[in-house]
Structures are given as C-alpha cells and as structure tokens.
Amino acid sequence: MPELTANDVAPVEGAQVPPSEPRSGDEVIAMTGIQHTYLAGNGEEIPAVGDATLRVGAGEFVSIIGPSGCGKSTLLKIIAGLVHPSAGDIRVQGHSPADVAPEYGLVFQAPNLLPWRNVAANVGLPLEINGVGRRDRERRVEELLELVGLQGFGRKSPRELSGGMQQRVAIARALTTDPPLLLMDEPFGALDAMTREQMNIELQAVNAELGTAVVMVTHSIDEAVFLSDRVVVMSARPSRVAADLPIDLPRPRGQETFGSAELGRHANQVRAVMNQAGGH
C-alpha cells in the first residue's frame, strides 16, 4: 500500500493536518518533526514514530489515538522526558522535557499505589517529597480527595478500593502539585464500560475546574471525543500525525453527551480518518 500523506486524509470534513495549532493561550507543548527509532536487543531497528508535529496550549485537552503499536506511548514518554527522540525538536513550557518533567502529573493504566500507605498518604506523597509541611499537606489532600469524589476515604487502604476508586487516587496524586500538564496513558483501559464513562465525566469536570492541560493516549474513540478539545489521529508505524480534529462539543459535557448525535458525528469522523490511516 502506498504511504499516506497528510493530504490523503484531507477529504474528511473538519480534519486539520499538521502543523497543528493550540486552540488556547500559551503553548505548553511544542513538538516539531519528532521521530523515534528503537534499537531492539537483536540489533534490529524499530521505527516507531515517523514524524510528529504537535502543539498543545494551556488548559487544552488533547487525545492521541491510533493503531496498536503505532508509537502513542512512545510519544507520551518523549513529552515526559523518559525517552529522548531520535530526531526533531520538543519544548515543554519552553524547556527540554527532562528539565521540567518533575513538574508534570503522570497517570498510567495501573494506579501504582503504595499498598502499605493509606489513600491520603498516597495522594500526599509528592508533597511529602517536596517538603510541604503536614498541615498544608493534609489540607491539599483533603481538597483533592473531594475533587475526585473520595472525601472520607483518606484512611482506607488502597486494597479496600475498587479499580475506579484506585484510579481516582492516582489522578488526585498526579494533581497534588498543581501541574500545568497532566500526561495520561490509557488511564481507564482496565475499567468496565460504566465506570469508565463515570471517570470520563469526572475527569472533564476536574480539567474544567483546574485548567490543567492534558495529553491522553486512549484506544477508545468515544472517550477521546468526549474529553478532548482536539483528537490527534496517528497513522500506523512509523507513525505520523494523520489528522488533528477539533472537537467543538459544548462544555460542560455530561452523561447526556454520551450517545448524543453530535458525539456520534465526531466519533465517525475520527473513525474515518483512522480507517484511512491504517486501522485501529
């Protein structure tokens, strides 16, 4: 199959092709021509990211979606300063990612809570590491537990919580230091469909209240559309940005947004681009 170019996906109504533009204020992420090739143990070169140009503005919610193995997590790791790209330029708040990475919140598919600490001590850990005093720490933890709907659960052990509740703890922990940027890799992938929708509704409320920019990798088209200001569709490996689709659903978005004709229209648009760009 001939390689797709950005123009190949242009016929999809509303599709934007790179270079992408943030829809809001200051630029938090500026990524230009990022490429990454892994060197496997047997010496084989694995070109993961072929060409990614992406801008994310302050407070924006951007989802990255694309076929399995196309390099979505790699892209997130590059933003997080965990992987140094083979080529291209990336600035996060004007700095090299590794220099500002400790300021971000990170949430992965597994909540990664410390089982010997209670919920409050898990959420407060980043503050403890930063030397914040006990009283301030307790106040902040209390606020965050309320924000994620876990007021009164501070003294519980993580193992007493459901999967969705544990992931709420992980989100609260990621927000303790008021990060300008939250990076999420399939945060709700392990949850059942109903819990996942509920978590989506809560996350969009948190994002609206705190104004934190979010970049989220997901496999769910509905989740991407529901949460995002823009959905970035990656092509198959070595991936490039196939489309950068603005999602103009009004906010706040709630339960009624799921299953709405408007969400369905956007989801179909994302699906069409994904089909052209190499499947799901």
Ligand SMILES: Nc1ncnc2c1ncn2[C@@H]1O[C@H](COP(=O)(O)OP(=O)(O)OP(=O)(O)O)[C@@H](O)[C@H]1O
């Ligand atoms: N550390 C590594 N060493 C070698 N190859 C790697 C490494 N990490 C990832 N890869 C390869 O790079 C490609 C992209 O991986 P990545 O995890 O970024 O994709 P993804 O789009 O997030 O995948 P998925 O949707 O399945 O989670 C895959 O082919 C993967 O096997």
